Amino acid sequence: MATKSGNLKLDALTKEFGNSAEKVVAVRELTLTINPGEFVTLLGPSGCGKTTALRMIAGFETPTKGRVLLDGEDLSYATPDRRPMGMVFQSYALFPHMTVFDNVAYGLRVKKLSAGEIKKAVGEVLDSMSLSHLANRAPNQLSGGQQQRVALARAMVVRPKVLLFDEPLSNLDAKLRAQMRVEIRSIQRRLGITSIFVTHDQDEAMSLSDRIVVMRNAVVEQVGTPDEIYRRPSSVFVADFIGRSNFLEVESAARAKAGKAKIVVSGRKIEVAAQSSALSSNKPVLLVRPESITVTAAKGKGTKVGKGEGKVTNVVFYGNHVEYTLETDEGVIIAVESDPLYDDIVPVGKIARYSFPADRAWLLPSDSTHAMKEDRK
Amino acid sequence: MSTKARGGKYDIFTKLALVLVLIIVGFLIVLPLLNILVYSSQPSGSAIVKGSFSDIVTRNIIWNTVKLGLTVAALGTLLGFIMAYTQARVEFRGKKILHIINLVPIISPPFAFATAIIVLFGRSGMITRGIFDWRPTLYGYPGLVLVLTLSFFPIAYMNLLGMLRSLDPALDEAGASLGANKWRIFRTVTLPLLIPGFAGSFLLLFIESIADLANPLIIGGSYTVLASRAYMAINGDYDISLAAGYSLLLLLPALLVFLIQRYWAQKKSVISVTGKPSGRPTVVTSKVARTFLLTVTGLLTGLILLIYATVVLGAFVQIIGVNNEFTLSHFQYLLGGFANGAIKTTTTLALIATPLSGIFGMLIAWLVVRKVRRGSEALDFLGMLGIAVPGTVIGIGYAITYNDPVKIAGVTVFPQVAGGAALIGGSIAIIMVYIIRSSPAGQRSGIAMLQQIDPAIEEASASLGAAGGKTFRLVTLPLISGAFLSGLMYAFAHSMTTLSPIIFLVTPDTSILTQKILAEADQGRYGNVFALCCILIMLIMIIGGLINLLVRRTQVSIDRPMVTGR
């Protein structure tokens, strides 16, 4: 089933809006190669340019500069109808004046397939997505999840070389969203269609993607597998955008062997992995994910906070995990302990010790520390 | 996200459509207007334009025109508001019927009102003299104000009713929860929010009333306005330049006011930002207010009904009010040869123009909302010129332009289409006028409709392989078919009842019903006028109904267009 085609190449793709007096760059020099059958997510806050990038790939926007190549063919200026791509829209964009069947059949009819072929192909797709019983319904008689599946079926039935998803799950409730993720991923795997998925939801990106492209202010911050993005983010921004982060202030940092740095943090001397430019930054910070931090009660202590300690200012018990907020000399630290014993939880107001394994930490340049706060969506 | 692609190139279909629209607009309205400018710069025309403030006679004509426009605009807006407010906020029986009655004057044939008003309220009026022994003089300013207000108030009514309905009732509730009483809420919340609606209605009514030619001709008396003076310049002074001069004087304020209305008053509108209205609108319960509103509404509706009753009755009696003996002679006379040709021609031409103007309006709407990036406002304005420009001006512009072939450097670029010697006896010019006069309505409703449809729906079609034209045909057009239908109905009714531009273009081959009505009204044969009005109304109802059926059949039913969006 899987096809070898679907190799998508973006070459310095750039989009500028407005006139020469007031120019806004929406996407700057996006270069990326997506392999056949790969599932790539464009992730970033609103206005980062991810949707514009997707619309350039689909042909709804014309690039100011750069090229879109599909299997070597330059499609940069082709109109959308000339591109072998399917798109699933945030609003689903089902044709309200057509039934489910007609919606799905639309692309095939445009291609002038015979009625028999259309019936067969649509029937198969509807079957595979358990939509057969809804074939004669109008879109506005469907639930959100059903509409979503119809939109997906409609995009897939024409066998596009590339499937494009523009935040397709954002209008669904949390439970359905999780379910649809699984469904989309399994169908995509089965058919082996190259897919590009735009979202601002990191969970979606993590759970769906082969690779994630994190964008910010029109440029790519990092491209990598979900694990790389999470464990080895290229910047404070990426780290903060993907998952929750603690950025500990580092007392000193020095180069160690390749890719490592010797640092002093919370009074400990440790050797940690470091981002390549971390040490050239004037004040690097140490990324430690909350789940990497262990919190224990500091025995026999009063209110004095020592090295590697913090005052508990908030505790939330979730049953399967507990979340602490500590005030420390290194800043506010959030820690998550999984499977906690209720009696061992350090109460608010007490001093607690915190620690983390060195191999779970990652040293980052601080140049733009907390700049991302402005980028909140 | 933007609703349309920005930067870059248009697809072939869009380019073709754009060029086509520009050519059509160019010939249908821009060229005749340019010719008005050219002719008005000749001696007799420019003397009028230059003398518009120094020459007392011209100044008075201008003042007459403006005074009429202001009065009708003020009264019409006020009446429209009272009717709309009653419709939206007072509970009573028969609301729906009342609503329909209030809208009927929009598609009424010309002169139906003027003649009926004279029969009812003139010096020997059945009511004024018959009941009150009162002999008011209607010829001139008072009659014009009365007739024009009755004819045009529905525009304000529709405008304001739409606004009142989209006002979030929560605003009233908020006012009430802050301790304001209903009257205070009305004064401090409702009225201020409606100001853009008042302004818009006022300006539209102003344009309509200064542009009207039919009524000043019949009941204007010695009250001369620019439209009737321009008409006299052509038909009395045989001076086209003079007519062009008066046309220009009429065109400029109309265009100016139109621009203000369209691009300022509408931008000021803040109503819709509150989103979907929630809750139920507060209902007027105060006895005094209720009584007042229902009385005014009742009187006005009664008046409209009375006028139509007069029209129908007048068609079936010898001379209504003078000799009330039942007769079919008017119809026998009209259908025995007098009006048969006109009925056929008018209906045919209107039927040809209707789909063309519908498609044309929709095409412009689609280009404006979806396709054109830079200059979409300009395109929108060009499309709206057909109603912004007074009919008299269009008619004179056409007569100047199309009585000869249009030539550029000696090469004919457009054949002669007006006048009896033109192709198909001059019917093309009339169809052109019908199109340009009625497409703006379709354009407006098309734009409103398109703005509600998620652009992603069209993008979805494109990404499934349907090129621009196919997408327009398969997806856009069916989705805006509701607006398209109402556009068609309006276009047909409007074409059937239009007069002022047509007066200058009728030929032996194209005798037009409204022109026949004018002739009969002018000859004082009211029985024939009423019978012609009845025939016209019947035609509009029957054929309008057929259009409705025809288009409905081919249209996939949608409960409600999907208006999902980001």
Place this chain on the structure above:
Amino acid sequence: MKRSKLIAFGALSALVLSLLSAVAPAQAARDLKGSVCAQEGQVRTISGVTYTCERVSGALQYAQGRKLSGTLNVLCTPQELWCVEMTKAFQAKTGVTTKFIRLSSGEALTRLVASKNNPEFDVWTGGPNDSHISGRIQGVIEAYKSPTRNMLKSQFKDADGFWTGIYMGALGFCSNTNELKRLGVKAPTSWNDLLNAKFKGNFMMAHPGTSGTAYTALWSQVLRLGSEDAAINYMKELNKNVLSYTRSGAGPTGPLGRGEVATGLVFSHDCTAAILRGNPLVVSFPKEGTGFEIGGIALVKGAKNPDAAKAYIDFALSAEAQNIGPAKAESFQILTNPNAKYDRRMINLKKVTLLNYEAEAAGTASVKLKARFDKEVALASSAK
């Protein structure tokens, strides 16, 4: 397949033949040229050729035949019904598709001037002949001397043949009897009676700009009072009583019938027609003498179908055509063909004083005088 085509062809040709024979029965091939006829002016069509019976050296004969084709476009100025009946009759007689548009004389002249380069009409019928004279001056009509002209008195035709009279009408006062009673006045019998203050807002006439009737009235004042200035002054006085100027000459009859105004100035035959429709009106004439019109007919210069136009003019001058007015079209003008029937509803010229109305002078002065009226009387009043 073949057979059915043959049958269809046969049926079709049979149909066509039968239609043809219905239109042109037995005499199909006869040429009437030179044959004797009985009634001067009579127009007759045989096998597509139209003849006019004329007097050639004392004897009546069908001297000339015209093979007519195409469409005839008539510019018609009298009331619509008359236009309908006349064109219908001509079409029935000759088989030429005859279309008309009714425009009052001012409007008609404008249209003729506007389409001078590419005339849209072939013949202009009706309306006071001073507008035809104005048309001659503006070069929109051309001479045609119909043989039937010989029957007409010289006052009814232009020596050069630019126009020929088909009817004559005199201006009269048309008054509503109920209103007169209410106002306590008698029907006016003098031009000065119209200036009676009791008629303030109670008088109506057409606008000379658009209406030949009204221009005739205006020129009558010039004749009666001796100068244009005096005429304008009179109109200014009269203007004080005017409720409204209508577009066409017969326009005041409607409001008069309804009693909107008490009296008005129209061609008396228009008032007569309104009386016959049941309006409580009465006709009277000014004792000082009244203006009259000779309703002219003229060939349009550069007419697309001149043969049909000429035949139409011949027809309009015949007694047969002129009788249509009173018989079928509520038109009671005095007819110019001496053989046309007199109808009792027409005015008796012996009882009415006519001014020495000279259309030539009236037509020559018209453009300027109308402009003066407009500026000094009508518009000045709207500036009140």
